[in-house]
Amino acid sequence: MKRYLIPAIFFTIGLLLQVWLYFSWITFGLLSVSTILLSLLIFSISEMSTIPGKEDVVESSQENASETKEELKSEEIANEEESQTYIPPFFEDRDPIALAREIKKGESKALFCETVKQYSLPKRDPKISSLLYAFYDGIGFTECFWQKGALLVDSESNDLEWEEYEKDTIKELLPCLSRNKQKLYLPLSLNQNLFGLVCLTTKEKFSDSEIASHWESTLILSEKLLEKREYARALRDPKTSLFNKSHFYHTAKDKFYSQIRQTLVLLKFVKEKHSIEFAICLNEMIKKRGLNDSSLFQLEDSIVAGFIPNQNLDQFTYMMQSFVEELDELGYECELALGYSSPSEPNLKFDQWIKKAYISLENSILHNAA
Structure with missing residues (x-):
């Protein structure tokens, strides 16, 4: 008043x-x-x-903005930590033994498909309407690609539908004509190795005199398939398809002297039962999560190695825990011992780096036993 x-x-x-x-x-x-x-x-x-001044308004808005930024930053940190600790399920109720077989078969098929893409057959005969490439896994044949002209089209992974005598003839590494002579099956083989087949289809009919010329056209592709398989065998372990010990030491030197620091990790399956299948599944899990830029290495029957970038070590540890927990939920007992060795120590030599990882692994095994 x-x-x-x-x-x-x-x-x-x-x-x-x-x-x-x-x-x-x-x-x-x-x-x-x-x-x-x-x-x-x-x-x-x-x-x-009673109206606040300009300075008061600016100061108040700055305080509110800083508070908002702090809240958003804390939420981002919390979300980032949660995303690092959360590992999506890998097995998804699938049996690890059967899954390991599928993974190993899939890698062989992927190598076959990659080679076919690079060295597909030239379509020289105008009477050929299409070509079908099928992969052989040692048991049966699975469709991979359809070829029309120079175009390759992915096919569904269906088993090949044909007659029994046609299948037996291909397994004997010999070409085979269908009964109506509109399909010509040619084995992709070399040195008694059967990699797959290619099926030529025509709306007309193939004559017996055309078989030899078409079969000869598959020679280059068969040679490349053998070359790729032999190269893969030289680098990979025959049981797990992981990189072998020889390739490990070659890669380890590159990693040790690289400017990008990566930690050498050794993993031992304490109980050897199903260790081969577990190693195959673990390798696939690491590749899908993108934690390293290469496959794992099989050093001994139950010891595998890998190179993990330092920034991914925490996520790698969480992933190992998730892997063991998933196997336990599926009724499989898996106990892992881990050994680490970082090349960041000053004056550390290459052989000391490897030895340090083995010492760390031994300490982990003793700790688990205690």
């Missing part, structure tokens, strides 16, 4: 002067209007004084 004290005094003095000197309704009206205007002016001034 203090804001209205001045207008009240102004109105009272004006009214007294009018009564004492001269009173008229006109002057009284002017006095009333002047008093109201004065009240409004004082009210406006008092309201403006």
Whole structure:
């Protein structure tokens, strides 16, 4: 009410002067209007004084912005930590033994498909309408590609539908014509190795004289398939298809002298039962998670090795725990011992780096036994 004290005094003095000197309704009206205007002016001034200044507004907005940034940063850190600790399931209720067989078969098929893409057969005979490539896994044949002209189209992984005599003839590494002579099956083989087959289809009919020329056209592809298989065998362990010990030492030297620091990790399956299948599944899990840039290495029957970038070590540890827990839920007992060795120590030599990892692995085995 203090804001209205001045207008009240102004109105009272004006009214007294009018009564004492001269009173008229006109002057009284002017006095009333002047008093109201004065009240409004004082009210406006008092309201403006309660509005915060520009500096206060800026300071308040900066404080709110900093608080918001801190909240968002803490949420991002929490989400990042949660994403690192959460490892999506790998097996998804699939049996690890059967899955290991599928993975190993899939790698052989992938090598076959990769070679076929690079060295597919040239379509020289206009009577050929299409070609079908099928992979042989030692038991049966699975479709891989359809070829029309120079175009290769992926096929569903269906078993080949044909007659028994056609299958037996191909397994004997010999070409075979279908009964209607519209399909010509040619084995992709060399040195008694059967890799797969290619099926030539025509709307007309193949003659017996055409078989030899078409079979000869598969020679280059068969040679490349044998070359790729032999190269893979030279680098990989025959049981697990992981890289072998010889390739490990070659790769380890490159990793040790590389500017990108990676930690050497040794893993031992304490119980050897199903260790081969577990190693195959573990290798596939690491590749799918993208934790390293290469496959694992099979050093001994139950010891595998890998090179993990230092920034991925925590996630790698969480993944190992998840791997063991998933196997336990599936009814498979798996106990892992881990050994680490980082090349970041000053004056550390290559052989000391390897030895340090083995010492760490031995300590882990003793710790688990205790």
